[in-house]
Amino acid sequence: MKADTNDKALIIGVQQRDQKALYALYEKYSGALYGVIIRMCKDSGLAEELLQESFLKIWNKIDQYHPDKGRFYTWAYRIARNTTLNAMRKESLLIQSEDLSVYKDRKEEEEPWDVQRLNGQINSLEPHHRQAISLVYFQGFTHREAHEEMGVPLGTFKSYIRQALKQLREGYKITGCALLFMNHWLGL
Amino acid sequence: MTKEEAIEQGYLEAYLLGELDSEKMEALESLLSRDLGLRNTLNTLEADFEKMAMDNAIEPPAHIRENLKKAIEQPKVRLPYRPDLWAAASLALLFAITAFSLFLRWQSTQEELEILQQDNLFVRSELEEIRSKNLEQEVILERVASPEVVPVFLRGNQRLTSFKIVAYLDEASGQVWINTADIPSPPEGRSYQMWGDVDDHMVSMGVVKPEGDWQAMTYLPEASSLNVTLEPEGGSEEASVDQLLAQTIIP
Known part of the structure; x- marks a missing residue:
């Protein structure tokens, strides 16, 4: 990832219509958002359009972002997620009037790689915890849809999410400590 | 919560x-x-x-990123400068202005034409009326000029010396024709009335209307004289002999 930039200054810049500030936010967050969008829609062409659309919305709606209510990434993620879900709903309506087998063939040809492959700390989770997190955070499922997808009661599913987040927290804490130790040991 | x-x-x-x-x-x-x-x-x-x-x-x-940059930096859509396009646009504008101007003129002409048509109708109506009146007067003139019609001259007495009228007695049509063009207007609230003396009794022949036209009065074959009196406006049932203005014995 690129070097950390001061989000607050960049957001003020975007609010003042500074295009460079937007491009800096794009440099910092486009990969994370693109990772979410493409895992949700499973179509790289559509994902590219949706990423651009999401950043245009960020540019046009930046005044609606309030830093005291949460991090910039969380706000941008919601925009990207809603934009993608809306596009998928529209595409789903179109597919209903087309030959579904042709559509599936086309998608398989376009996306030969596994977009569902996850990286980082999430891979240290137990499979059912990993799946729960993946469904909700990377595939755009609501809790209700996700528990049906996994075939477990809603309460159990919520419990999976809580346990998964707790384990992730532990994992990031350890990684953070390890990085701190290494930096200290390397004299950085 | x-x-x-x-x-x-x-x-x-x-x-x-x-x-x-x-x-x-x-x-x-x-x-x-x-x-x-x-x-x-x-x-x-x-x-x-x-x-x-x-x-x-x-x-x-x-x-x-490049597409995003273009989308954000892209200025508002403007028509590129192309001489042929601008010439076409200019011609279209000129055509639109000319068409609009012609439309306004056409509308104005249309309104004028409507006014003229209305005027024409009015003039035609007037003309018809005049023609009809002329025809009527021609007929009356022809009639009074007939040797069968007897003209009787009535001249005002000392009460109204300016009163002069000629009555044409037309026994064949049963009418008396008078031309009121030269008689003075009666006083306010009064009317001239013509009478025939039939067996010493005054019989009304009609109210004289000083409108400058020929007027038909009732013909009384037994009348021995023609008389004109000044009566209350609209005429009276009985002649006001003390208001006699003119009298002529029928020959």
Whole structure:
């Protein structure tokens, strides 16, 4: 990832219509958002359009972002997620009037790689915890849809999410400590 | 909403994803503003969420950034300068102005034509009336010129010396024709009335209307004289002999 930039200054810049500030936010967050969008829609062409659309919305709606209510990434993620879900709903309506087998063939040809492959700390989770997190955070499922997808009661599913987040927290804490130790040991 | 509910029911995660309805969102935000511990939990959750997203970032193709740049920097759509297009646009504008001007003139002409048509109708109506009157007068003139018609001259007495009238007695048509063009107007609220003396009794022949036209009065074959009196406006049943203005014995 690129070097950390001061989000607050960049957001003020975007609010003042500074295009460079937007491009800096794009440099910092486009990969994370693109990772979410493409895992949700499973179509790289559509994902590219949706990423651009999401950043245009960020540019046009930046005044609606309030830093005291949460991090910039969380706000941008919601925009990207809603934009993608809306596009998928529209595409789903179109597919209903087309030959579904042709559509599936086309998608398989376009996306030969596994977009569902996850990286980082999430891979240290137990499979059912990993799946729960993946469904909700990377595939755009609501809790209700996700528990049906996994075939477990809603309460159990919520419990999976809580346990998964707790384990992730532990994992990031350890990684953070390890990085701190290494930096200290390397004299950085 | 309590802190325990927010954690146990997964409201914090749902809030993060933007899935909470407005009522629950307001309740949670209110709780977050009061509970620093819960706010810290959410902050940690957000930070982990972001780290997880960064771990799973996928570098987008470079052209998306370029497309975004073009979309943002693209000025408002303007017609490129192309001489042929501008010439066509100018001609179209000229045509539109000319057409509009012609339309206005056409409308104005149309209005004028309508006025003229109305005037023409009025003139035609007037002409018809005049023709009809002329024809009528021609007929009367022809009639009074007939040797069968007897003209009787009436001259005003000392009461109204300016009163002069000629009565044409037409026994064949049963009418007496008079031309009122030269008689003075009667006093306000009074009328001239013509009478025939039949066996020493005054019989009305009609009210004389000084309108300058030929007027038909009732013919009395047995009348021995013609008389004109000044009567109340509209005429009287009985002649006011003390208001006699003119009298002529029929020959």
